[in-house]
Amino acid sequence: MITMKDIVREDNPILYKVAKEVDLPASKKEKETLKEMLTYLKNSQDDAIASKYGLRPGVGLAAPQIGLSKRMIAVHFQDLDGRQYSYGLINPKIVSHSVEKAFLTTGEGCLSVDRDIPGYVPRYSKITVKATDIEGNELKLRLKDYAAIVFQHEIDHLNGVMFFDHINKQDPFAIPENSHPIG
Numbered sequence: 001m002i003t004m005k006d007i008v009r010e011d012n013p014i015l016y017k018v019a020k021e022v023d024l025p026a027s028k029k030e031k032e033t034l035k036e037m038l039t040y041l042k043n044s045q046d047d048a049i050a051s052k053y054g055l056r057p058g059v060g061l062a063a064p065q066i067g068l069s070k071r072m073i074a075v076h077f078q079d080l081d082g083r084q085y086s087y088g089l090i091n092p093k094i095v096s097h098s099v100e101k102a103f104l105t106t107g108e109g110c111l112s113v114d115r116d117i118p119g120y121v122p123r124y125s126k127i128t129v130k131a132t133d134i135e136g137n138e139l140k141l142r143l144k145d146y147a148a149i150v151f152q153h154e155i156d157h158l159n160g161v162m163f164f165d166h167i168n169k170q171d172p173f174a175i176p177e178n179s180h181p182i183g
């Protein structure tokens with residue numbers, strides 16, 4: 001079972017590398033790892049399990065965060081309309097995106113960053129993602145607002161990009177033009 005000791009922190013160079021594409025079909029081990037990443041998210045959202053094992057809550061997780069420089073992510077969350085997303089994805093790719101942007105009014109955090117970094121994180125408000133799921137099915141997901149933000153945070157990790165790279169250095173709470181707040 002994945003716990004916080006398995007999650008690498010921001011001083012680890014693996015977080016700043018471009019992760020490698022997974023050769024399809026994914027190996028048994030790669031599928032197993034992806035399932036474990038999804039299980040971490042579910043466990044972290046269960047108060048009893050999270051407190052028992054000291055898990056920080058998460059709605060997304062990227063393979064580099066558990067020391068694996070492979071293009072795999074897991075997401076498990078409900079968006080603000082109550083739509084449920086629960087995926088283990090292989091080689092996710094943003095194939096198109098909106099011009100307009102969105103940001104979480106709460107700012108963002110990261111399981112690999114043990115400190116609060118204040119500021120808005122501007123992201124595309126709409127994205128289309130192509131990926132392969134754990135069963136090997138090709139998926140095309142059209143995502144907006146909260147869901148789009150979660151997926152972008154995770155896909156950033158596959159490209160060595162951290163959420164704080166997007167925060168305006170001069171004014172962390174500057175409202176980006178052509179953007180709207182979420183949450």
Ligand SMILES: Cc1nc(NNC(=O)[C@H](CC2CCCC2)CN(O)CO)c(F)c(N2CCN3CCOC[C@@H]3C2)n1
Binds near residue numbers: 044046061110154157
């Ligand atoms: C927004 C949020 N971020 C939480 N943590 N950070 C993360 O997930 C990081 C990834 C997210 C940071 C911003 C976008 C993606 C992890 N990252 O580093 C992976 O790369 C949460 F935990 C959380 N929620 C709301 C829903 N709640 C349901 C009940 O259970 C608790 C849960 C808490 N919402």
Ligand code: NI
Binds near residue numbers: 109110111157
């Ligand atoms: Ni993160």
